[in-house]
Amino acid sequence: MPIELIIDKRTHDLGGGFEVGRVLPFQKRRMVGPFIFFDQMGPVYLDAGIPKSLDVRPHPHIGLSTVTYLYDGAMTHRDSLGFHQEIKPGEVNWMVAGSGITHSERFEYARTNGANMFGIQAWVALPNEFEETNPAFYHHEGDDLPHWSDDGIKGRLIAGAIDGMSAKVKTHSPLFYVHLEMKNGGRHTISNQYSERAVFVARGAVEVLGQALIAGQMAVLSGNEAIDIKATTDATIMILGGEPVGKRFMFWNFVASTNERLEQAKEDWKQGRMKLPKGDENEFIPLPE
Template sequence: MDATLLIDRRTHDLGGGFIVGRVLPFRKRRMVGPFVFFDHMGPLELAAGIPRELDVKPHPHIGLSTVTYLYSGAITHRDSLGSLQEIRPGAVNWMTAGRGITHSERLEYARAHGASMHGIQAWVALPREDEECAPSFHHYHGAEQLPEFNEDGVHGRLIAGAIDGQTALVKTHSPLFYLHWNMAADARRSLGTQYPERAIYVAQGAIDVDGQPLAEGQMLVLPPGKAAQLTAHEPATVMLLGGEPIGERYIDWNFVSSSKDRLAQAREDWQAQRMKLPVGDDQEFIALPS
């Protein structure tokens, strides 16, 4: 694409009243690099004692990696490999579904203490040769695993991939980058042209990109081959993402694949309860939508 594309988040209910802003996929842009899904969670103030209906109950995935990243709050992750991990702000839960995994995301901390929930969940589609790899789960935290910088009013963290001479220790399957910038008012910083597909999302505040305003809840998909200059009009939380394209992908519910037949098989497996549920979780799971 030779021109920029502006995408506004759309309201989506995950069930039980947990509302998110869905950005990707979009009808005019299904993917940015390998990023095939991008949900903005919150900010949502939760009081202690919230009902369990707000939890994301056990559900399946194939053909992707899920990336949970929080600005505030906490989420308890359980999966069918036996993983049990509470994710906190600034850390990364990277779950690779491969040929199949199930997991749940519980608001156990908020239920006990109350919390302001705010974060991003993204899906990264796997290359065709890795779509049926063994499932895995990894948790990353700290500047040794997720490189950080502080320069000219911008605090940055590399969530995954490689860019600007830095590489996160997160295991990925294709060339990509995923960045979190906190920008002070009037801070300026550029995004280079290392990857052919790039996008910028404003989670809080307001910026402009080469003079084009970008408000909270908006993603700007950039044309290839041109550096972008970001300027913050006020304190802003910005996510930058992209990478090398990996080819067309189909999405059916929580399944991603290059093959429609594989999606049909995944639906059949979940419907027939052939996929193992998260270890140590209750047995109530999300039913397959019709």
């Protein structure tokens, strides 16, 4: 079968009506290529004057890269390297945690203006040889990324390489991450360039070789054949995958190839050995019990 598994997002309310839908990791499928975490944020309208308790306070990461990609709204990123970046729709903000970084994500624009928040947060596990690389942050405007329009489809390559295109985002292993806006009846073929691939429907509905997928579902593809997607409504689609990087252990915001490294990261955070973002030194998320 061309579809190995269909994963439904599991919804969790963070408070104030702001919901996230967890897709990866899943019990039967922890990763797709190097992608180890995949959350849908919203869609939800945040009124002006929302409380600061909705913000994601400073917290740490190791062993991965994060990318927050928005369809609507805005978020304010601050990190321990000193970067302060407003995240806007269609842009790529790629944060390499490596040996360790801390950051916060705040709804400052929505707090002032009100905003419809809708997007995806994904994590990519770093391969063994780059797990302890120096942390870094890269910002790319939407026009800085490969994009195309064709027969009812608008596409953008967020990161990696596929179909002869390469994004400028610095990655550490073979992968691809694509955003498609599809009109009803539009079609797209997913290349067989990588051994692991998945399709996520953020909005609308599609068919993958006759199998219906609706908003909030991810289809993990099997085999090594090219796969056709057909939109059955106007739809927002994410296609992702790449080559596996090996088994990974995960605790909270930490990803590592060994449990020993996770334990070290826990202790570093508990003992205050990880620098907090500039301007965010007075609060942080404690290590979960």
